[in-house]
Amino acid sequence: MNQRRLGALLAVAAAGLMSVPSGLAAQAASTPLAAASGPGSPVTPIAQELRRTMDKLQFQQVLDLAPPGSAASKALPTGVNKNVVTPQQRARIYATDTSSPQPIVQQPQVDATVLELDKAGRIISSGTVLMSPQYPHGIVVPVDQNFHTSDVRWRQWDDSGWYTNHAQGTIDVVPGRENAPIDFMLPYPASVLKLMVNFGVLRLVDSGEISLDDTYDYQPTLVTSLCGPATSGTIRGYIDASLTWSSNGASCALIKLLWDRGAIAGLNQEFQDLGLETLQLEGTDPATGGGWTNAVTMSSLDTAKLLALISGAPGTLWIAPSGTPVTSAILSASSRQLFKQELGQQGWNWMLSTPNYCGAGYPAPGIPQVIAQRWIAPDGTMTVDGSYFGQDVRPCDHTAQVTFAHKTGWVSNSGADAGIVASLPGRAYRHYIIAVFSNLGDQYQDPNRPPTPPGVVPVEYTQKFAQLGLAIDTYEAARPG
Numbered sequence: 001m002n003q004r005r006l007g008a009l010l011a012v013a014a015a016g017l018m019s020v021p022s023g024l025a026a027q028a029a030s031t032p033l034a035a036a037s038g039p040g041s042p043v044t045p046i047a048q049e050l051r052r053t054m055d056k057l058q059f060q061q062v063l064d065l066a067p068p069g070s071a072a073s074k075a076l077p078t079g080v081n082k083n084v085v086t087p088q089q090r091a092r093i094y095a096t097d098t099s100s101p102q103p104i105v106q107q108p109q110v111d112a113t114v115l116e117l118d119k120a121g122r123i124i125s126s127g128t129v130l131m132s133p134q135y136p137h138g139i140v141v142p143v144d145q146n147f148h149t150s151d152v153r154w155r156q157w158d159d160s161g162w163y164t165n166h167a168q169g170t171i172d173v174v175p176g177r178e179n180a181p182i183d184f185m186l187p188y189p190a191s192v193l194k195l196m197v198n199f200g201v202l203r204l205v206d207s208g209e210i211s212l213d214d215t216y217d218y219q220p221t222l223v224t225s226l227c228g229p230a231t232s233g234t235i236r237g238y239i240d241a242s243l244t245w246s247s248n249g250a251s252c253a254l255i256k257l258l259w260d261r262g263a264i265a266g267l268n269q270e271f272q273d274l275g276l277e278t279l280q281l282e283g284t285d286p287a288t289g290g291g292w293t294n295a296v297t298m299s300s301l302d303t304a305k306l307l308a309l310i311s312g313a314p315g316t317l318w319i320a321p322s323g324t325p326v327t328s329a330i331l332s333a334s335s336r337q338l339f340k341q342e343l344g345q346q347g348w349n350w351m352l353s354t355p356n357y358c359g360a361g362y363p364a365p366g367i368p369q370v371i372a373q374r375w376i377a378p379d380g381t382m383t384v385d386g387s388y389f390g391q392d393v394r395p396c397d398h399t400a401q402v403t404f405a406h407k408t409g410w411v412s413n414s415g416a417d418a419g420i421v422a423s424l425p426g427r428a429y430r431h432y433i434i435a436v437f438s439n440l441g442d443q444y445q446d447p448n449r450p451p452t453p454p455g456v457v458p459v460e461y462t463q464k465f466a467q468l469g470l471a472i473d474t475y476e477a478a479r480p481g
Contacts, residue, residue, distance in 0.1 A: 044125050044126065044127055045125070046116055046126065046127040046475075047126070047128070047140045048140075049472070049475050050112060050127045050129045050140075051127075051129045051137075051140055053468060053471045053472065053475075054112060054131055054138045054468065055137045057464045057468060058464075059107070059108045059438075059440065059464055060103075060106075060107050060108065061103075061447065062103075062108070062440060062445060062446060062464075063101040063444065063445050063447055064101060064103070064104045064443065064444055065101050065443050065444065065445060066412065067099070067101075068105070068163050070097055071097045071099065072093050072094050072096075072099075075093045075097075076090070076093060076412050076443070078159040079159065080290075080291055080293045081226075082188070082190075082411040082412065082413075082414070083190065083248060083292050083411055084226045085411070087410070087460060088457075088458075090442055090443075091458050094442075101445070104444060105163065106166070107131060107135075107136040108131065108439055108444070109131070109132050109185060109187050110129075110131040110138075110436065111128075111130055111131075111184070111186065111299060111300045111436070111438070112129050112435070112436045112468070113126065113129075113299075113300035113301045113303070113304040113433075113434070113435045114126065114304075114432055114434050114472055115307075115432060116431075116476070116479070117308070117311070117431040118431070120314055121308070121328075121431070122313045122314070122315070122317065123308055123313075123318075127140065128140065128300060128301045129141070130184045132167050132185070133166055134184075135182075141182065141301065146319050146320075147305060147318055148275050148321070150177065152180055152299075153172065153184070154173040154278050154299060155169025155171060155172060155173060155183070155184065155185040155186065156169055156171040156172075156173055156186065156294055156295065156297060157186055157188040157294045157439075158185065158294065159188075159294070159413060162413070162439060167185055168183070173186060173277070173280065173297050174277045186297050186298070186437065187414055187416070187439045188296070188414040188439075189298040189303075189416055189437060190409030190414040190416050191246045191248075191407065191408065191410070191416075192298060192303065192407050192418055193281065193296050193298065194242050194243060194246065194251050195298075195418070196267070196279055196281045196298070197242065197251055197281065198254065199339075200264075200281070201235065201239065201254050201257065202335040202339060203270070203330075203331070204261060205335060206331060206332045206335055210235055210261070212234065212235050212236040212239075212338075213235070214235050215233065215234055216234070216238065217231075217232045218232065218233075218252070218253035218256060220252070220287060220288040221287040221288065224252075226248050226288075226290045227248060227289055227290045231249060231250075233250075233253075237250075238253050239254070239338070239342060240342055242254060243339075243346070243407060244342055244346055244372075245347045245348070245384055246348060246407075246408070247385070251289070254289070255281075255289035256288065259284070264281060264286075268280050268281060273320060273324070274305075274326055275319075275321050276302040276305060277302070278301075279297070279298055279303070280297045280298075281296055282295040282296060283295030299437070300435040300436060300437050301435075303435040303437075304435040305318070307418060307433045309326070309328055309330055310339045310340060310343075310420070311336070311340065311420045311433065312336045313328055315327065340405050340420065343407060344372065344403055344404075344405040345372040345374060346406055346408070346419075347375050347385070348408045350363070350459060350460060350461070351408050351410075351415060351416075351417040351436075351460070351465045352404075352406070352417040352434060352465055352469030353406070353466070354466045355368070355369060355370075355371050355397065356371070356382050356389045356393060357389060357391055357459065358391050358392065358393040358394075358395055358397075359391055359392065359396070360390075360391050362459070364466045364467050364470070365466060365470055366467070366468075366469035367402060367404050367434075367469040367472075367473045368399065368473065369403060369404035370397055370404075370424060371393055371397050376397070379392065387457035390453055390455065400424060401423065401473070402421050402422060402423050402427065402430065402473065403420075403422050403424060404420070405420045405422075410441050410460040411441050412442060413439045413441050413443050413444075414437075414439060414441045415436075415439075415440045415461045415462075416437045417436055417465065417469075418433075418436070418437075419433070419435075420433050421433070421434060421473065421476070428477040428478075430473065430476040430477045431476075432472075432476050434472060438465075440461060440465075441461070442459075442460045442461070444462060445462065446464070
């Protein structure tokens with residue numbers, strides 16, 4: 001790292017630590033922070049809060065159900081096949097391993113961003129924190145006035161390399177960052193990649209190339225475990241299935257539709273042009289829409305900014321690297337409304353928010369969101385894509401504070417959640433975007449986690465994510481509106 005650059009970052013870090021509570025100051029004093037609001041600017045309060053909270057949660061306390069060399073580690077698929085295996089299948093793999101769970105061998109990868117919004121949806125402040133073996137207490141990412149950073153060398157996820165290469169990636173996501181002061185391997189985004197897919201499809205809708213009510217005949221050249229057989233349905237129906245219950249088959253159909261229209265390369269270039277360089281839908285199969293490999297990349301900062309575009313706001317949100325103003329008009333008002341509506345119908349509320357397990361005692365409460373009524377049975381329980389949650393969620397729905405229009409993702413070594421939070425009428429005001437990516441999928445669990453009741457879908461994530469979500473929401477609820 002350039003020594004002058006490092007000195008400047010550490011000087012800003014020291015200034016930023018002045019507001020750290022005394023109980024955490026000693027722990028954080030050895031942790032480098034970086035400027036979060038441009039050169040020479042202090043670390044933003046939300047960046048400080050995010051880093052402190054993440055450090056305090058001690059993600060390194062989780063247990064690894066498939067440690068290196070175990071039978072489970074050899075049975076779990078990697079690379080292109082990760083999304084194929086269901087939670088139930090992975091649970092059986094873990095359960096049949098005769099070795100005991102072991103403490104995780106190193107600090108997990110966590111990439112988290114909070115964008116604070118004004119009432120109109122404009123970004124007024126941001127905080128991005130990266131945590132890894134290189135940054136065990138978390139490091140705040142410097143951003144400029146456009147909430148963009150050139151100070152991170154983003155690397156592509158490597159399943160085995162996370163263990164064998166001290167979490168150092170070897171494939172660059174954004175070229176020309178070899179001398180960046182921060183080096184970080186992006187966790188695999190899992191099903192949060194469907195945000196990119198649906199953005200691309202709605203761009204086709206807005207251009208008039210397709211209509212939401214058009215019927216698309218998905219005809220893959222071969223049937224795969226990820227994508228399934230041929231199907232036929234409206235574009236609107238595929239979007240709903242992709243975003244609300246995370247249908248892999250529907251998402252494969254939409255990706256193949258993008259390939260059919262010659263739109264994949266243009267979509268990836270558009271992300272580049274918008275200054276969202278880490279958003280790349282690379283390596284997918286034009287014949288099936290599958291092939292979701294580690295070449296698909298997303299950072300929390302760029303994902304949060306994509307959600308800011310979807311959320312909508314007047315005027316210029318930021319200036320792209322080319323000097324072009326970026327506005328919410330990148331999507332039509334009707335497409336933004338549909339996108340937010342579908343994300344608000346999310347069924348998988350079990351990472352940053354956990355109302356699907358309302359009253360269960362585990363996992364801990366997260367962002368106190370309202371649940372879409374479509375998932376709630378007359379007895380108050382929820383079933384999503386055949387997965388039964390077993391708890392009466394109506395008490396949590398009654399006390400909900402916010403809407404959370406979000407998308408979750410999970411495989412064995414990926415846990416992700418990203419969405420837009422807005423207060424419900426009569427509740428303490430908050431308006432923000434939160435995005436969290438990590439390598440902590442259901443391969444990693446909390447010590448002393450209670451057994452899952454029979455017939456109930458296992459929790460995919462450590463409850464530390466729910467605790468993070470609640471802590472940030474509590475902080476935002478206290479922020480002047």
